[in-house]
Amino acid sequence: MNLSLNDEQRAFQKAARDFLEHEVIPYRVEWDRRESVDLAIVPKLGELGFFGLTIPEQYGGIGGDYITYSLGMEELGRADSSVRGIVSVSMGLVGKVILSHGTEEQKQQWLPGIATGRLIGCFGLTEPDTGSDAASLSTRAVKSGSDYLISGQKMFITNGMWADVCLVFARTGGPGPKGVSAFLVPTDSPGFERREIKGKLGLRGQTTAELFLTDVRVPERARLGDEGEGFSIAMHSLDKGRMSVGAGCVGIIQGCLEAVIDYSKERKQFGRSLASFQMIQDMIADMAVEADAARLLVWRAADLIEREQPFGVEASKAKYYASEAAVRAANNAIQIFGGYGYVDEYPVQKYMRDARVMTLYEGTSQIQKLLIGRDVTGVSAFL
């Protein structure tokens, strides 16, 4: 693994940071307070190429490698995790899944829109009664002639209110993972309804929804992969998604670090800068080390993906470590800001609220530890 960035990677990183400094950072507090980003940001992100990272040009993407992808997600996480989530889910959990598992017709139908931000995708796995135990999902897809009729409910779906297409995981066979199939469902299909979930602790600028499907009719050609392949498609997508969440968390830690460096040098107490106190440096040093450690874990996973090597456990390690470190960093950043850290004039309390969900979604920290534990012991703690 090469630990220094090449010119192209640096150029993308700089362009991404410049863009986000002007188009996202000045508005993030307003978007957070009103619980919605300005959707005009989506096509602008598309123009810069965020939605097209690692998607080939023939499908509307900008290509690029997975280190560039992780740099993009880091910059988005540093700027605003709500915006990072919109991109990560649409491009990473839908677009890239169509790229890896879709037919040529499905790629032509959806990818040029998703890779440019013209269309938004959402990922419908979680249900009210099945979160960590996703293989027990109960949404059903029943054959009706050459179509399927899909009925069920999905919970906590990022982009749910805005999405044009939902990757729905539904049961076509018996119980367990082998009975699950995946479908690309247009969200304007009759019988597809959605309700926004308001009042989230963090990620308030992005929409999260409950989805209700009642006899939603899709043709057989809307099925992604074969019948029974849905669960393994979901798990493969989430492995890559975990690298992306990890990269976003590196951005949160980096954002906290930059904020506390500036603030602790300016703010004076007892006639000295906060930065001159050893206990403040103790917290800043931890943050600096954890930013590097998390970034290196993410890059290792990205490098393995790029070289088409097995990467699932490495992605779990990166996601687990980076998300827990992001919560620690944001918590300590508030401590360093004192009372000022508790209000949203400064970015650190938003980092804290946004970081908190990172240890929950795309596999909780406990689930990541079970995956890592299974790998190192050879013994599965799952049933």
Ligand SMILES: Cc1cc2nc3c(=O)[nH]c(=O)nc-3n(C[C@H](O)[C@H](O)[C@H](O)COP(=O)(O)OP(=O)(O)OC[C@H]3O[C@@H](n4cnc5c(N)ncnc54)[C@H](O)[C@@H]3O)c2cc1C
């Ligand atoms: C803001 C937000 C956005 C989301 N976006 C999406 C999305 O776009 N698409 C989607 O499909 N889902 C999405 N989710 C759902 C998310 O992936 C789930 O919330 C997550 O998988 C956990 O499931 P759960 O909430 O049902 O918790 P549960 O599975 O009920 O877990 C509760 C607690 O029990 C622990 N636990 C569970 N099983 C075990 C075990 N075997 N051993 C030890 N501890 C265990 C968990 O770690 C956790 O601490 C989102 C969630 C949120 C909050």
